[in-house]
Amino acid sequence: MSKVLEVESTLKAPSKHRSPLVSSCYCTKLSICLSLISLSIIFFLIQIQTLKAPSPFSSSSSPSWAFFHQWRDKVLNTSLNFDCSPELKSMVSKLRDSVMFLPLKDLRFAKTATEGHTWFMSSLKDITDDEKFKYLYFPSEASKGRLLCLMGRNIKDGGSNMYALAWPESLPHNATLRRGLTYVSDTYYDYNNLWHGLTTLLPFVRWYIKKGCVAPDRWVLYHWGELRLSVGPWVRKVMEVTFGGLHLEGLEGDGGGPICFEKALVFRHDTEEVNREEELEMLRCKARVFCNVSRGAPVKEIGLTLLLRRGARAFKNESAVVGIFEAVCRKVDGCRLTVAHTDNLTFCDQVKLMSSTDILATAHGAQMTNMIFMDRNSSLMQFFPKGWLELAGEGQYVYQWLASWSGMIYEGTWRDVEGEECPYAKQDLQCFVFYKDGKIGHNETFLMDWTMDVLNRVKKRKVEEASSNSIQPSGCRCG
Template identity: 50%
Template sequence: MNKPASDAENTTFNANRNSPRKSSQPCSPSSPKLSIYLLAVFVILFVLFQIQSLQTPPTSPWAFMHQWEKIVTNSCLSSFHDSSQELKAMASKLRESVTFLPLKDLRFSHAALKGHTWFMSSLYDIHEEGEVQYQQFPTDHSSGRVLCLKGRDRHDGSWNSYALAWPGALPDNATLMKGLTFVSYNHYDYHNIWHGLSAMMPFVAWHIKSQCAVPKRWILYHWGEIRTSMAPWVGTLLEATFGAPVDIETFDGIHRNESDVVDHDDATCFEEAVVMRHNEGGMSREKRMEVYDLMRCRSRMYCNVSSREKGLRIGMTMLMRNGPRSFKNASAVISIFEKECQKVEGCRLMVAYPHNLTFCQQVELMSLTDIVISAHGAQLSNMILMDRNSSVMELFPKGWLELAGVGQYVHHWLASWSGMRHEGAWRDPIGDHCPFPEDDRRCMSVFKNGRIGHNERYFSEWARNVLNDQVKLKTAQYVSISPVSGLCGCK
């Protein structure tokens, strides 16, 4: 006697319930497991269908297809649900595994400027021969991970920390900041024009290398401590170069939404970040000159300074100081250089106090300058705004040669890196009395800010030789062209 239809349906239900275990893998058309599974289901359903067809009146093929679709759909949904749970668990583990390390690694405090430095000491730089050294996130070097920072301390960098995290598994309560972020490490001082310029120019090198990418924000660190400002001259130079104001991140008032202010202990991660910590280190002289060429060109565009007129014309500029490292008799020194300038056709002497000039006034002045004469000091960084092959004449108070160390040569280096000609230095043999032996380093505190005298005979001969060299250079090539014309919007 034939079984009722309801019994047949129960048979089908039991067969389905006892069917092979469902795969926990996602239902992908290319999965071998899915193919075997579907074949087995098909065979079972085919057998059941044959049994049912012998015991009951024939049923519609659509009923059979409906049963098959229901089984397959339930199996896939279950598989996707399991996979989703596994992915969530994995993301949670990755999030918990993010480890923050001190930005300032005290293990390297005795050699903070060697190797990979004590700033973010667990990471190494990307460096191609002759190019700038940098770190970039995310890249293959970071395995696709982004940079995260934590801490706002402005007094002890070892309390601030960093970590790398995958974009889909950021630390709990982390804020993701969109756009490109420049992160700078400076071992010295952003308000010193020389040190600020040295720390910032590598970003211009990366700007060129990256086909002129522009940052949305800057983060400044000094020994791992947050800094929120830099020398105005340096800031304006960067604004001119990048075509956008320098937005320095302070981490104050960051919000995840309109009402939720981020706690200082929470992490801030960056969609894209570039880190510099070696200043010009590793860059070839040609690459450095390219960077300064671009900064000079963009600054003249920013200030709407036109190209110089053609013809033989020599601009000689004296950059003066008040107080420390000023001339004891400024009028006498000016008179010496003015007499020598008057002997050369087309020579014009200009005397300026840079602290009284705006940035654009300094750009205009230096664009007309072929020879700059100045005491050692921050104002000499203006030399990068002169045309290539211009001359630099530097003067020092007594005691610097013996006690100042390598710092006294920074403008000699800058002249070389920016394509200028450093024409030597005059060092005053006469200065203030030091109560200690003159080779005692304590005397540097007396000599550092000493005033500078003059030697008329030496100054006259020095100026005459430098002027003659500039005349020869001008005669050979007096048309000024921009070596970086067309690069990053430069004209």
């Protein structure tokens, strides 16, 4: 039966526990110290006696001194000849042998992997801070000073990858110690999708800010306990820009055994419900600095961007939708329309475009994650194909949450109601799959009125913001 590590609710500084290797000889050393103290006291009493009754003979030839030297030599010889190294070696060997490796993915909790008891490192209890973030940290008082060790490089079966805790003096046989700070992440989704990659990254950004901007030396990434050795290009670039580089650990040890980490931070829960305004502000700032982009669109200009998709959730009549936005934009002084597809933009192209965008109009999809590079108080217009409202669940609201976290204004949605009916009666999952990547139709009158209303509100807001002379912060956090 695996031992369950009870972790306290707050992370404290690692306590200075007595090492089990030191305590093995502690009693013997204590007795030697007491003997030496006694020896000093006897010496002091002899000195007093000598002063009270001086002898015509040399002190070295007196019975008292002879006894003293004899006793001293016996004690010192005992202390010098005592060798506890065999006992220490035996204790180290036993501790190494007792390190217990458990599966990273515990299938007993497969049904609660995204809520409740997680299946990743299931024997370890989370630390929860005052902002409801849940994490693990090693070594700590919670881990009793032990380090995190990982073993296995399987990319298809998380149950075959293992973890254990071990004291630094008695790491498992053939273990390799990685110095510095390691970030360990497990996600239920993936590291390629912009949205899922971002939400997995944000808890680490928060920790980075709160802990004095100390960047990790490496990352260990898991998906369902399966090792991941790459991330999507957009996610990689955000990680590099934020932390000054990215090194993904492949868990290849020098001795072919487990890899242990001097310091390790583990996040294994999605935290989409937590406000992330501070973290997103830092990402926005660092991305703009990296791409040499100035802040926002000019006050007298309203940047309206129509960001189009190809394939899934594209507009049924793209040219007609573009024509409607062009017609409305011409009616508003200062409106500048940009039409772009996400699949032909570099990372910095996306940062530059979003930095000059006051209004983003686009269909539901990962490209919407780029809104984090827009100014605060910018606006978002979102489009959905048929079937999403009834069948998509809370996933349809994730970009509304992101807009809120980023300090932006969500201007509402257009939901297409035209199209084929689902052929799978009363089968919600099959019907959602049927509708999920459908094309999006439009209503010309609604779209023209909606776009005009948003443009007028943004124009008024920009004038008010300019007249308020609000001071924009300079420099980035952890810059």
